[in-house]
Amino acid sequence: MHGAIQGGWVWNYSRPDVGAPLGVKGLLEQAGHQVFNPTLPFHAPYDHWSWADGQMTVQKYVDVYIQVIVVNNLQNVVLVGHSLAGVWMQMLLQQIPNRIASMVFIDAAILLPGESFFSNRIGGVVSTLPAFPAQAWFSLLFSYPLFYQQFTIDLYRGWMVNSVASNDALVQATYKMMVPEPHGPELATLDTSKFFTISKPKAFIYEILDLSLSTEPRAWLLFADRLNQANNGGLPLQVIQVQADHQGMLTNPVDLAASILKAISALDPSR
Structure with a gap:
């Protein structure tokens, strides 16, 4: 499950230069896994939501994933989600727990009951307003129409792809494929209480260069603490x-x- 401002394409983005011509998806499939990487509405490259498209909701996003799982009759699913997708994973588990075997969060947001992505207070804005919650900042910065005016390639290079900042071709190519985030789902206050009670193995992948x-990259581990x-x-939480x-x-x-x-192996050695 992809994060904000991107689409399912990030999972199969071709990087033959580093040994991943079919991206992460290709490597997982080589290991014997069936992989689905759907794109949420208005998240395809060069597509974007605007006010004229009406209100987007969390449930519209969750329904995309439910449809993929139900139409393909998937059972014992391992959910893998990145960043903002952690929230959709929480809601998905609450709605179809019997289809889900385990969950892998990759530097992903986990909301406590009554929070929205906008309102949770983990993290501070990089190098500018440390007391201002990062998610609130991103909700403003990433949303239409401010996205095209404020989310510059320099911010992308410094915050999102900082480990390859000197690879200008990669930075330029992937920056152009990012799209503004509809604001509605980020502002929605959610009841995630059931998520914390459903017995499923979970893991948190911590990207140690994530700024x-x-x-301070360790801010992401505060979300892991919530798990x-x-x-x-x-099982103890796998980090x-x-x-x-x-x-x-x-x-x-x-x-x-x-x-x-x-x-996946740590959560279920039989896989």
Whole structure:
């Protein structure tokens, strides 16, 4: 499941130069897994939501994933989600728990009951307003119409793909494929209480070069701490580190894929 301002394409973005010609998806499929990477509405490259398209909701997003799972009659699903997708994963587990075997969060947001992505207070704005919640900043910065005016390639280079900042071709190519985020789902206050009670094994992949929440990468581990409050199927929360920035699927797909495989195996050794 992809994060904000991007689409399912990030999982199969071709990086033959580092040994991932079919991206993270290709590496997972080589390991024997069936992989689905749908794109949410208005998240395809060069597409974007605007006020004329009407209100987007969390449920419209969750329904996309439910449809993929139901239409393909998928059982024992391992949900893998990045960044903002952590919230959609929480809601998905609450709605179809019997289809889901385990969950892998990649530097992903986890909301407590009554929070919205906008209102949760983990992280501070990089190098500018440390006391201002990063998610609130991103909700403003990433939303239409401010996105095209304020989210510059320099911000993208410094916050999102900082580990490959000197690879100008990659930075330029992937920046152009990002799209503004509809504001509605980010502002929605959600009841996630059931998520914390459903017994499913969970893992958190921590991208140790990720500066998107603050200049202190460990801010992302505060979300992992929230998973320690959840029913994790009787297992201790699996926290796996990977040498990657926030866009690890684009900047370090080989190691990120290896981390996902490690998480899946730790949660269920039979896979």
